[in-house]
Amino acid sequence: MKNFNLTVVLLFLFLGLPNFAQQGPPTINKIKVTGKIVDKTSKQPLEYATITLKNTKIQKALTGGITNNKGEFEADVIPGIYDITIEFISFKHVELKGKNITEKTSLGTIGLEEDASQLNEVVVRAEKSSVEIKLDKKVYNVGQDMMVKGGTVSDVLDNVPSVSVDVEGNVSLRGSDNVRILIDGRPSYAVNIAEALKQLPADAIDKVEVITNPSARYDAEGGSGIINIILKKGKNQGFNGTLIASTGIPEAYGLSANVNYKTEKLNYFTTAGYNHRTNEGGGKTNSEYFNEDGTVKNFLDENRETKRTRDGFNGRVGVEWTVAPDTYWTNAINYEKNTGEDNDLINYSNYDASHNFTGTTYRLNNGDTGSENTSFNSNLIKNFNDKGHKLTVDASISRNTDDSQSIITGSDNYNNTLNNQVQKQAQLQADYVLPLGEGSQFEAGYKGSFGDLNNEYYVLDDQGIRIDNLSNTLEYKENINALYTQYGFKKNKFSYLFGLRWEDTNVQVNLLDTNNFNTKKYNNLFPSAFISYEISDQSNLTTSYSKRLTRPRGRFMNPAVNYSSNVNIFQGNPDLDPSLTDKFDIGYIKRWDKVTFNTSAYFENTKDVFSFVRSPTGDNVNGIPVIKSQPINLGKEQKYGFEFTLNYNPFKIWRINSNFNLYNVKTTGEHSYTDTKGDLIVQNLDNQANTWSARVSSKLTLPYKIDWQLNANYNGAQKTAQGKSLDQFSMNTAFSKDLLKDKATIAFNISDVFNTRIMRSYTYLENQTSYSEMQFRKRQFNLSFTYRFNKGKNDKEKQQPKKMQEENGGDFPG
Incomplete structure (x- = not known):
């Protein structure tokens, strides 16, 4: 209260x-x-x-x-x-x-x-990170942000307000992981999106759009909103580019290049990079088990050490052709290949009811991973006039393969796991915009998305024989057709935007080994409405509504068992249904001379929300109950919160940015299942909790023109239906200095300065209490060197006009 x-x-x-x-x-x-x-x-x-x-x-x-x-x-x-x-x-x-x-x-x-005389001194606007705050969208020009140099997309997102990335790489927006991730406006169809984001280098990103309440123009996918990652594409006349080299501790190094050549009608652009990364982590789970009468039965301590290495290559090549003064056609090919090794060692220490040591066992998982992704994108823009009347057509096809093999050895067992995934995707989209006079505009469009995933997963015993109850072949097909229209107009100080989107979905989830075929067909209408009132030139008030949908994908759907621990396992659920969310938002923005303040109050009502549930399976390993974690459609979730962003420029050399989010979430539902003994288990998962998060970022120019950046993040504790997650604090810092007449930059950053980025939680089950810690990546040090050829930073870029800083809310350093 x-x-x-x-x-x-x-x-x-x-x-x-x-x-x-x-x-x-x-x-x-x-x-x-x-x-x-x-x-x-x-x-x-x-x-x-x-x-x-x-x-x-x-x-x-x-x-x-x-x-x-x-x-x-x-x-x-x-x-x-x-x-x-x-x-x-x-x-x-x-x-x-x-x-x-x-x-x-x-x-x-x-x-x-x-101006031909300036072509060799042309600049890149994205060299500094700035934020453009709008009432329905925030655009973060992350550019060459020194805090994430040598890092990945996950590092970039974790420095964006309202967005957080947990220790396993999962992305959430305003505390919810029901978020849609787009790359250049197109969905990423990687089976494990968290892993895919950790492979794409930060240097390839131009900006990130955070859309908390999308209009009908956007996909209905993403209950809590959309994050759109926009990749770099050179626009400068002539031949120019950027080279970036980096190295770090634990072992990490990379080399990337962004090059483009532009003539009057053709703009060729390319990005290529190689990176090697080592992530060292670890964790523990300490469990206490009880007899049916409530007395202590025994204890089990699991201590885990992890080491993951990744070698990745990414390449992008494309050309933008000015077909006519009002027609532009862009084609690009993207290629990514990653290989890696995973080492996961778990030591089990057993204790009796009096906590006397009784013995130890171990489980070692050595795995090899590999993925390859190829995609082709085409974009055609036809401008009918210079007042915004235009037609845009996009088409893309992609193929993604993901293979892994693990050998699991232990004190008393030996297993081999094989996982092979192939995913194909095609997409076609057309958008038409027609201005109808001053301040009014009509839009309409179509989008078709067609996907096919085949996943083979095997677990073999020590004789090389397939274990049927742990193995499966999943075939997942998804076809989505969508139509939308929206109309916006302005009257006096009020602006209106009303839209309606219709999506028809046909999904097939087939488990081929068991001949379990499941087809799901549904279509929905998704209305949206935005009303904005211009209080003055420096302040604005808006209210908005949209209906959103979240489809289960990736590891949520895949029934492959994560078998690294034989007593705490994870398994996807191919029988998940989509969840529907009604979103309401009231926002306010105010600009002063040195301060920009943006705030919003929001409410979300979700049906069939996804929730991870830990359930005893009924099996035991050496007397220890096996617990399975699995996503389910829980029931209903209601969330209301308050968020604000404050950007303050006290001096020309100092910028401070902060973000605060406070919310209450209430879930209602229960989980019923039959365990391996044939017993019906009912778990009540009703829960209500308050939590908050805060983020502060400071960028200060020191003597000798050295830039110093400091970010601090805090996520508050939160009660869950089966326990609670504890608070988490982390801090990052970085220094950078321009060299060689501003044609080069050297940057040094430390990620997780105090090594405190650890996920901690308690779990309370009927006959078990557990405390867990997990740290995916320990503190890292990184050094990078950037060289720009045929372009440099000039004074116009360094001294951004004051009016622009006011409009954008000041530079945002991460």
């Missing part, structure tokens, strides 16, 4: 903040100036072009703006005569002298020409 009262107090406190902040002297009526900036040759909109308006009579009357992704800008000025300057990096600037502005004025479409 105290936590609920705290939530209410905080909510009213921050929602009342804008009223307090608005008090002040009256302002002069201003006039709005608008326009659009494009590439004069290709007619392509220029995002982040700067517009400066200087009053010729009042020198202090200086204002300006930054263009959005459509090349559009707007600025508010007092009436007067202005000299206007339009600038964009590597383009010739345009000046409009003595412009008399006495009423609302449109400068129309202004074309900029490329």
